[in-house]
Amino acid sequence: MKARATMVALVPALVLAAAGCSSTDAPATGKAPDPKGSAAASGAPGAPAASPGSTGSAAPKTGGSRLERSVLAQGDLAGYQISAQGKNPGAPDGQPQADKKACQPLADIMGDKPDPAARETLNRGIGSQKQVGLAVSASVSSYAESDAKALIARLRAAVAACGTGFSATVEKQTGSYRDVRAADYRTSGDESVSWTTTAAAQGVSAQVHLVVVREGDTVVRLMALNVAAVQQKAQVPQEVTDKQLEKVQKAG
Numbered sequence: 487m488k489a490r491a492t493m494v495a496l497v498p499a500l501v502l503a504a505a506g507c508s509s510t511d512a513p514a515t516g517k518a519p520d521p522k523g524s525a526a527a528s529g530a531p532g533a534p535a536a537s538p539g540s541t542g543s544a545a546p547k548t549g550g551s552r553l554e555r556s557v558l559a560q561g562d563l564a565g566y567q568i569s570a571q572g573k574n575p576g577a578p579d580g581q582p583q584a585d586k587k588a589c590q591p592l593a594d595i596m597g598d599k600p601d602p603a604a605r606e607t608l609n610r611g612i613g614s615q616k617q618v619g620l621a622v623s624a625s626v627s628s629y630a631e632s633d634a635k636a637l638i639a640r641l642r643a644a645v646a647a648c649g650t651g652f653s654a655t656v657e658k659q660t661g662s663y664r665d666v667r668a669a670d671y672r673t674s675g676d677e678s679v680s681w682t683t684t685a686a687a688q689g690v691s692a693q694v695h696l697v698v699v700r701e702g703d704t705v706v707r708l709m710a711l712n713v714a715a716v717q718q719k720a721q722v723p724q725e726v727t728d729k730q731l732e733k734v735q736k737a738g
Contacts, residue, residue, distance in 0.1 A: 555737035556626045556704065557608045563729055567613040582654035589652035591640040592666065592683075595698060597656070600625065600707050601640075603633040612726060619714025622726055624706070626734060631703040638700050641679045651683075661687035672724070674731050675699035675706070682719070692716035697727060701734045 560568045581597035584590045594600065599607040604627040614620035629637070651664040664684045671680035678699040685692050693716065697708040708727060710720040 552737050553606055553608055553626060553628050553704075556734045558610050558612065558624055558726075558730055558733065562733070563612070563726065565614065565616045566726070567615060569611045569613075570609070580656055582656040585653040585655075586648065588647040589644055589654075589663075589666075591637070591644040592648060592652070592663065592681075593654040595641065595696065595707060596654070596709075600627050600698070600705055601637055603629060603637065604705070605629060614723070617712075619712040619718075620720060620723075621711055621713045622722055623709040624726070624730055626730070627705045627707070629703050629705055634700045634703050634705050635677075637705060638677050638679055638698065641698055645679060645681045659687075661685060664691075669695065671697050671722070671727075673697065673699045673727055674735075675701045690716070693719045695719075695721050697722050699727070699731060701731060702738055704734050704738065706730055706734060 557570075558568050562568065581599075581602070582593040584593035591601065594602070607625050607627040610624045612622040612624055614622070645666060645668050648663075648666045651662060651666060653660055653662045662685070664686060666681055666683045669680040669682050671678070676699075678697060680695070680697045682693065682695050685694050692711050695710045697706075699706045699708075706727075708722045708730065710722040712718045712720045
């Protein structure tokens with residue numbers, strides 16, 4: 487349980503109240519990370535599968551603010567469960583602090599919001615019903631456009647500078663990110679950056695893929711891992727990215 491709690495610190499963004507619905511047949515490994523927002527991580531003993539009508543599922547919005555219209559909602563993507571349920575009460579709050587200044591932007595992006603300049607952030611958890619255990623965290627944040635551009639530039643510099651890895655601490659829980667590598671990934675946004683890394687703590691590690699996209703003054707952050715097989719390479723599904731950016735562009 488201590489290892490799982492530390493993995494929460496390693497992958498602290500909202501990755502899924504709906505993770506359990508990616509498959510009701512996921513193997514109970516007992517070592518799947520329990521990321522922030524995960525009310526029922528796939529592979530956790532007795533974790534129920536959420537249904538489209540479950541408390542916390544994201545109902546489609548026709549009104550609301552531009553940011554509210556921008557986030558994914560249940561029904562937007564066939565084969566995926568989308569949830570807006572709040573974070574796990576046992577998950578740490580705040581922004582992780584990196585042990586290397588150059589790597590702080592990468593630590594920030596894993597926190598409660600992409601970085602301190604974000605004006606507002608809305609999170610969604612996405613569970614795949616096509617690929618067992620695949621969990622995707624999606625967030626949409628509003629910025630001043632100059633701040634959004636600066637964020638992408640800082641992330642690109644950090645990915646280039648932090649290939650050997652770094653450690654990050656949040657609420658006195660520390661973990662490491664190894665093998666930070668830029669990844670090719672296509673998006674329709676104004677600009678983007680993508681990378682992979684291995685998050686590790688207490689003998690438990692997970693392969694993580696991240697994509698951050700700027701569309702005007704809006705930043706989309708997507709993060710994927712397989713909660714049923716943490717050593718398996720994960721990738722943010724292209725259809726998830728495309729649909730999320732489509733909603734941002736329509737709302738804007």
